[in-house]
Amino acid sequence: MSDKTIICRCEDLTVEEIREWISKGCDGFEEIKRATRIGMGACQGRTCRRHLIAELAHANQKSPAEIDLSTFRPPTKPLKFGAVAGVDQDD
Amino acid sequence: MDKAEILVIGSGPAGLKAALSAAEQGAEVTLVERDPFLGGQLVKQTHMFFGSKEQYAAERGFKIAEKLSREVEAHPGIRVLCDTTALGYYDDGVVSLEVKGRFATVKPQSLIMATGAQENTLMFPNCDLPGVYGAGAVQTLMNVHGIIPGKRVAMVGAGNIGVIVSYQLLQAGVEVPAIVEALPHIGAYHVHASKVRRMGVPIYTSHTVLSAHGKDSLEKITMVAIDQDRQPVAGTEQELDVDVLCIAVGLTPLTEILFQAGCKMVYIPELGGHVAMRSDTLETSVPNIFVCGDVGGIEEASAAMVEGSIAGLTAARNFGYGKDSYEDQLAAARRELDSLRSGPVGEKIRSGLKRLSSFGEVTQ
Structure with missing residues (x-):
């Protein structure tokens, strides 16, 4: 696969960049997310998560089932500030 | 903060059937849908369905969506919220939503996840x-x-x-x-x-x-x-x-909210990725949270509808609705699922479900 192949469109990351981080020892889902912001953009990882799991599984010689994911936090989609402005304190 | 007896997230084939089945037993249902209209992926399916007569064989997907949506909209026990996306699930059982561009929260007593899947x-x-x-x-x-x-x-x-x-x-x-x-x-x-x-x-x-x-x-x-x-x-x-x-290389279940709710999740390749462990009535490891349709494993819309019925009936039964007819209706739905999953076409889903059950029973 060529250097420029995009793995995470939202954060504009290439496969090469991710493999570099993995080869430097950053080989867990959580670490690589913190280092690169992969999966933290508009789609919240719904496009790249599968590819990252596959990359990590391959690099660590594990099955995808053995790859620990990072924490899923709300909100599941981008939200405008206006949407939360003036919301009741109970909410 | 809003309250709901049963909250159904997603109005595809599974969610529509779940809402209807629960409401027909007398439960109060809130159904949320991200799109401005009900039906999920059914609305773009112009081809005819296979499966049994009960599950709309020889009907086209969008026609099924129209029919079920009309029933849902006409049902006094179902409150429909379109343009509404579920944003998250919190420790105290609160679900956050974006309702027509505004943030809102709801605390359901029971949650039926029918969020479907997304494309790989x-x-x-x-x-x-x-x-x-x-x-x-x-x-x-x-x-x-x-x-x-x-x-x-x-x-x-x-x-x-x-x-x-x-x-x-x-x-x-x-x-x-x-x-x-x-x-x-x-x-x-x-x-x-x-x-x-x-x-x-x-x-x-x-x-x-x-x-x-x-x-x-x-x-x-x-x-x-x-x-x-x-x-x-x-x-x-x-x-x-x-x-x-x-x-068109397959789908992955949309499970973020199940992870947030702390449901026990396992990776099952045949089902499309991470899915929630569940009982045979589709209740996850968190009591009163159910899965039905593609979010529980990628399958045809016909099976999603039957799973929706099972989840809806059981969620309602858990609050005492429709106790007398529950066992019969459940048995009928099970028979339909078995028949949809029989033969070579059902091989992948059968093997996925077998692998899922190898992780043990769901205990709550």
Whole structure:
């Protein structure tokens, strides 16, 4: 696969960049997310998560089932500030 | 903060049936849907369904959506919120929502997850060029909005979605010069695959897309034969002039909220990825949280509808609704599921469910 192949469109990351981080020892889902912001953009990882799991599984010689994911936090989609402005304190 | 007896997230085939089944027992249901209209992916399915008469065989998907949506909208026990996306689940059982652009919260006593799935993508050089589409997007463009995606479309994936969408493209007057499939065999029902073959579309099994080319948008792809280890076979590269590449390589369940709720999740490749462990009445490891349809494992819409019924009936029964008829209705639904999953067509889902059960029983 060529250097420029995009793995995470939202954060504009290439496969090469991710493999570099993995080869430097950053080989867990959580670490690589913190280092690169992969999966933290508009789609919240719904496009790249599968590819990252596959990359990590391959690099660590594990099955995808053995790859620990990072924490899923709300909100599941981008939200405008206006949407939360003036919301009741109970909410 | 709003309250709800049963909150159903997603109004595709599973969610519509779940809402109806629970409401028919007397439960109070709130149904939320991200889109401005009910029906989920059914609204773009212009092909006829298989399966049993109970599950709308020989009807077209969007007709089923219309019928069920009318029933849901007319039901006094169901409150429908469209343009509403579930944003998260919190420790105290509160679900946050975006309702028509405004933040809101609701605390349901029972939650039925019918969020469905999302399309898988492929990685290859220039996979981000305009003109590279998911098959769902192509179906939305053509079957919901009446817009063709391009003039010449190469399809990746010879499963049911890839083959059905190829046929729909042909019907819309679009050229389909190739269907590319990585597996050595065609995954689609043969009745669908035969139709596109008769119309002259070659299906290249054991092939993949090596790269896409184009300046501002897609102009050309290179495809290549692959060996048993899925490695490209040198010398088999072929170039194909296309302005659209349509990707139909499977779906992944949309499970974020289940993870947030702390449901026990396991990775089952046959079911499409991480799915929630659940009882035989589709209750997850968190009491009163249910899964039905693609979020629990990728399958046909017919099965999603039956699962929706099982989840809806059981969620209602847990609050004492419809106790007398519950066992009979559950048994009937189980029989329908068994019949939908029987035979060679159900092999993948059966093996996925078997693997899921090997992780043990759900204990709450």
